Amino acid sequence: MSSQLDKSSVALVAKCKPGLWSRQERKQWMGSLLIGSACLYLSRTIMPLCNVPISTELNWSKSTSGMVLGAFFWGYTCTQFLGGYLADRVGGEFVVTMAAFGWAAVTMVHPLLPWLSDDPSVLLSAFLLCRVLTGACQGFHYPGMSSLMAHRVQLKERAYTWSVGSCGAHVGTLLCGSVGSLIVGSYGWRAAFIVIGLCGLTWAFVVRSTLLRRRQRVIDYAVTADQPVGSSTSGGQQAAVASPIDQHQLLLEDTMQQKEREADKLARKLSTESKAVAAAAAGEREGVPWGAVVRSPAFWAMIVGHFAHANSFFILLSWIPTYFHDNFPDARAWVFNVVPWMVTIPASLGSGLLADWLLRKRLSVTTVRKLLEGTSLLLTALFLYLLCHTHSYAQSLACMALAICACGFHNSGILVNPHDLLPAHGGALFGVMNIFGAVPGFVGVYMVGHILETTKSWPAVFLNTAAICVVGAVVYLAFGSGKRIRLR
Template sequence: MAAVGIRSGDVHVPCTVLIKDKTVPTGKYWTRSEKHQWALGLFCGTAMLYASRTIMPMCVVTVAEEMKWDKTESGTVLSAFFWGYTMTQFLGGYLSDRIGGDIVLPIAACLWSMITFWTPQLAYLSTDKHTALYMVVLSRVFLGICQGFHYPGMTSIISRKVHEQERSLTYSLVAAGSHCGTLLTGSIGSILMDRYGWGMPFYVIGMCGILWMLCMRYFLVARHRQRYINLGPNGSPVVSMGAKDSQSVPWITLFTKSAFWSLLIGHFCENNAFYILLSWLPTFFHENFPDAKGWVFNVVPWVVTIPSSIGSGWLADHLIKKGYSVTFVRKLMETIALCGTSFFLVLLTYCSSYGASLACMAVAVACCGFHNSGILVNPQDIAPRHAGSVFGIMNMAGAIPGFVGVYIAGHILEATKSWSAVFNQTAGVCMFGWVVYIIFGTGKQIVS
């Protein structure tokens, strides 16, 4: 005989489940132990995601020399990832809200890990320059398609299983994995590339992604799904991680709200800066300071960004618990992110020494970390029951500068040879996003 938890409508009633003489707690939110385990698992997954994503930006100078690509062609390769990344954002959020992000993430991870592993082989399938370029571009597109499921799925999980007063820190901790993954590629990846060639980072990180997927599937998903039991239609126990009900997302209401549009615009503008820095930072230092060690400028900006991301999450939750409104906190975090990034990008154009340039670049990237506690967590505030779907739409808009902004930056460099032109226009876009979000953004729930 087994006692089961009761689910009534949208309310999960905390109770105790007796299964095979074992007492299992159920409820709406994770326990502290579960939260720590899932935060660690998702942190590692996000690290692997970004480690895979940033291999090509790190290797692009070496690959371009070998394949004889110009700046525009290099920009095409770098931006191709975001063509695919844009396609699956909404689908990732929709599926995660319906069937659970814990199912979606491992499947997607298996696919993007295998694509990462096989990318070098695809580049050598043809000796023709243009055919090889097309193959690499295609692999980057499919990598983006598969990775597009990760953040919406992660957002859906956290919005359902973490209390609103703890979401900023939890999300910032998990999102800090992106900087750790970039750091991993910039350090270990640089060493592997220098010693064994540019293909080795793809092989190693691809295998690490598959290993994470297997650990996630068997040590977190399978075990924790057994701890959330509901009554099925026939009265028998049914495993559930608390996926959303089938109520459709009120898109008409959302699209008539200025707060929702400010979310899209602010995320677009911040991502424009982040993706340009992520994609072109190695090239900037290679061209302007050719004697600089690659592992230094590929590591330092991401080292300082990890504490800024986690610290911003702690600060945001602390301010909310102290009584400050969620709206104030989100706008404060976004002010630091957008205005700080803009200021140091402009300052970078006046730097002539390697040390000053590295410091400005590092602080500019560190300011981006505050975005994790601002707009990035905002969908969970305005639409907590549909956070995955809303995040998917937001991140779809945010992925557009990944292929437009990164490509345009390459085209500007090819035409003008001016890094100042790239940084100044990026700073201007940041300020536009800040003004829009400050005026129209909110941390209040706008749809039920």
């Protein structure tokens, strides 16, 4: 039998839980997270897409529609920190997939609600509850992904890996606007909710039955590879194998040798970054150093910048269909629901490649994060301002598309900043940041409905949103940082 794996290496593998992803694993998880985020955003954006037919069927006003759209973020806010906390301790893979079973199932419940009662107040309460539950389940997703980036991906590959995974948000919104519009137009809004819920359940089942089980086998190999294949005598000699050895026994020995080689290869590939991850795992047990966090200007700058981005993104995400329906009623829904998100996908992926390339060119993490975040917020503000002065459908569509496209740079700016500031607790820090980011989801989205109900002014909505983006950019450029928070 080949030499046993060094016990210290095995211990290090185990501490890393089980450490950084291999190149193959990283590619597999990037693809699966992209698909998962796409399914998640299909579930999230189908309600805004169906807002007009549902409001017409149930006789909702714009204020009521805004309240239902914003209710999603009531639940979304509540589970952000819990999602990051659990992901840092039990693994982001487990948290993300278990949450998917929840939000996918609740999505499939929506079509049943109108059959519950003829009372409008009961129906409204039921829709609000379902939106809150959907948001609560989806609140685990991005903190779980953030924890995965902090614990499974090297720093110089982190921005692109995150960009690919989170790019699924734009892919999902694009699919919702195209395929979702076709389903709604052909079969009604109920069919769209059922199809999207099934997609989410399928993704969660496939990931748990393939990638998670495969990952667990790698952990088991690393932990058990240092055990002797056969039992030992009191003298420490390996017990003799029964003779004659049948084919089954030979196959078993060959498999165990292969396990040893794989585990040994994994241990040899553990770099300094892997040891840092192990140290981070030890740091998790000590708890999040909240005193140092709240005293850090970089933390609050990150919060303000993320709030500004989330305010613009969620408002546009929720109200784009209504804006074009009000101002250009003859426009084709699949066009304005598809084009903005189609141009955002290359921006999101390109920003990740750009960030990693700049880091390899030895630019500081702080410079890279500020460059990309400043570009995102300031360009979003610019195109929202121009949107207030457009007079044609083509101009409005172009400005709307470019404003959302600029939001894609946020994926390689502030969204990966929690991992820079506190790698050992990246999931928990991301959860806290996203709590503040979710506030515009219910406050901002509802206020847009209220403003439209009272003033009928879309420019008022876009100018206020642009102003908040400028404030967020100024604060982050002044106080943001990519350096680790000093604990003392």
